[in-house]
Amino acid sequence: MPIINNNDGTLSVEFGTGDIKISSGMMGDEEQGLITFKEQEPKPIGYFEKQKEKQVDLTTYPVHLIFKNTDSLDVLIERLERTRKYMTRELDVWND
Known part of the structure; x- marks a missing residue:
């Protein structure tokens, strides 16, 4: 179970x-970005x-x-990119 x-x-x-469906969209009269996850x-x-x-x-x-704003989305993107670098050993998680 994911x-x-x-x-x-x-x-x-x-x-x-x-086995996880990732969807994206907008909510609140298109004032907030949204990413959802559910099993599939x-x-x-x-x-x-x-x-x-x-x-x-x-x-x-x-x-x-x-x-609620693109700044918060940018932080998530940056953390995901950093995690990718850890996983590919481009960065060392203990010495970064």
């Missing part, structure tokens, strides 16, 4: 097997499927990332 409710009240989302039957990683409905029921997506 989305896990841990016993300590935290939530883990495990990526890498194609495994598909090729990066598989893109156009959303059929203009609006979706967010209760069907257990994880939401909501961005």
Whole structure:
């Protein structure tokens, strides 16, 4: 199961097997950016499927990332890029 409710009240989302649907969009009269995650039957990683409905029921997506401004989105992008560099050994996590 890729989305896990841990016993300590935290939530883990495990990526890498194609069984998490990642969707993006806008909410709040297009004032806030939105990325959602939910479990799906495994598909090729990066598989893109156009959303059929203009609006979706967010209760069907257990994880939401909501961005009130592009600065907060830029920080997430930077952290993801840094994590990629750790994983490819371009940066050393202990000496960075």
